[in-house]
Amino acid sequence: MAVKPVKMRGKLAEGVAEIKALMPHPMETGTRRTEAGELIPAHFIQEVMCEHNGALVLRAEWGTSVSKNPYFAFKVAEAKAGDEVVIRWLDNLGETSEGRLTLK
């Protein structure tokens, strides 16, 4: 399955950036079955790393109960226009993808 980039949006207000992201990903729990009854193997994002101008500011670990095409919103302090925010995820099958956003 082609890995898709993280879609991101940012809103800057008084030095705090509100970051919103949508990560196209099937997020299979490993307990679901196809109509034919076969078990669909677990395939879910396990780790999300968020960087602000290169510095890691937030690291999330997710279990199997985060929804499909995960939505993730967080805030970054001491932010100003021109700063770069990067979100990178890693799933249990070793796939990874990322999104980059330059704050305006």
Add this chain to the structure above:
Amino acid sequence: MNMNVSRRHVLRGLSLLIGVAALPRQLFARATGAFQAKEVDQVMQQLFGDLPVTLSDQVILKIPSIAENGAVVPVTVSSDVAGVEAIYIVIDANPNPLSATFELGATSPADVSTRVKMGQSSMVRGLVKTSDGVLMAQQEVKVTIGGCGG
């Protein structure tokens, strides 16, 4: 499971190289076991050991009381309390109650949102860990089957 745990260490090693001063070191690679736990108290034990967990209105848990759809339940956990190191989301009735952990940098505001899956109606907990303890908010969320057996 150990295959991807080692990958996680590799990635963490990488992130160390690219200047990760913002995150306190000892928070790393601790939650993995808690994700396998089947009971809430096991999760709490794994995450916090015997640190006290106290209900507090300083933690805001925003989640609907009746979920439109158990597959996609919007949830926000936030707090203005000082020195927040990490935020956790726990869904008691899920097969694995620990849903997500968020380790925050020193300057990162404690305000995270995502969408979670709920297999059935359940108590949902938002926990905030600070240097001097763990604060918690909780709310019962009902998950209903569609109207006409939908």
Add this chain to the structure above:
Amino acid sequence: MLNRLMIMSLLLAAASLRADPPSDLKAFRAFFEQRFANIEIDDHRDGAYALDAAKREQWLSMEDFPPYEIAIEAGEALFAESFADGSGYVDCFENGGMGVKQTFPRFDVGANTVQTLELAINECRKAHGEAPLDYASETMGALTAYMAYTSRGETFAITVPPEGLAAYNEGKAFFYARRGQLNFSCAGCHVASAGGMLRAEILSASVGHATHWPTYRLKWEQVGSLHKRFNECNEQVGAEGLPEQSASYRNLEYFLSYMNNGMTLNGPASRK
């Protein structure tokens, strides 16, 4: 006394005779204006989310970064792809297919049948030597999601030419007839009981039922068509669901869209 009775019966006869689309629409809208006096007709395009504040708030948090956004992007890319013969969808639709969804479904006088957007897309593909798409496929969902997105803000402009009256009336009969083991009709829940409850569900009004398709339903975890919703609802009341784009469902969509004439399109949308 006698002539008053005479006059009454004449009036009644006249009223029922004048059941043509425009008068149907007038009576349909009047019913909902009376049933929901404090809600603008156009607000019903948000369905149950126009009827319950808590549900609306939860829905708005979903619309913040809606799950159908991925389908719109995929649809835009698919729409831009050219066919083997070098042409593309832009050549099949007026205005290059941008902002045209509010004119569908139309009555295709030549083919003597109701032409929905999905049908028009496959007719376009066939005309250019491409294989038609499966109506239930994610590709068709993405294409129609993108075309619906370009029509956001437009108002429904459905027309019923004389040749289309039969199809319109078949859709109307389907809408008001009870069916399935539960003996329910579309109108029973979504007109007579609109605003009421069925177990944990609020019954949304039919005025506003056609404005927001295709729709990403959280339950489907993908974008789906109005006909997929018709099929699912029929099956739930114990009536055998029909295949997408079958004649009955196209006629039903034709009637339902005409009943939503003048309303603002807001597709694609997300629902529970």
Add this chain to the structure above:
Amino acid sequence: MRLLRLYQTGPLAARVSGRCGMTAVVLMLVGGLLLSLNAPDSQAESPSAEAVLAQAISVYDAAKARGHAWVMTRDGLAKAQGLLDAGDAPAALVVAQQALETAEASLRQADIEAKSWQARVPK
């Protein structure tokens, strides 16, 4: 003598109330009354499963042609056919009989609705 059989609404109503609200159950009972007691009292020994199934299919097709096929009939026909294929004719007969009755009910629904839907149109 064929037993007079009143359509068992019991299991049907229970399954339905599990799926829908009280109004649905009441409507169902009304629907149930539609199934008039039409047990043909032919003196021949009970008809074969194949015959009943064939009849049920033809009534089902007639109702389907008018847009009034029921899920329960479709599933009953498939189940009866499965039982027949598995060689269990007695069980197939019971299921085919039920499918025939629901098919006939759906055909009656089509007749009733053909006349009564107009009354529900807002004037």
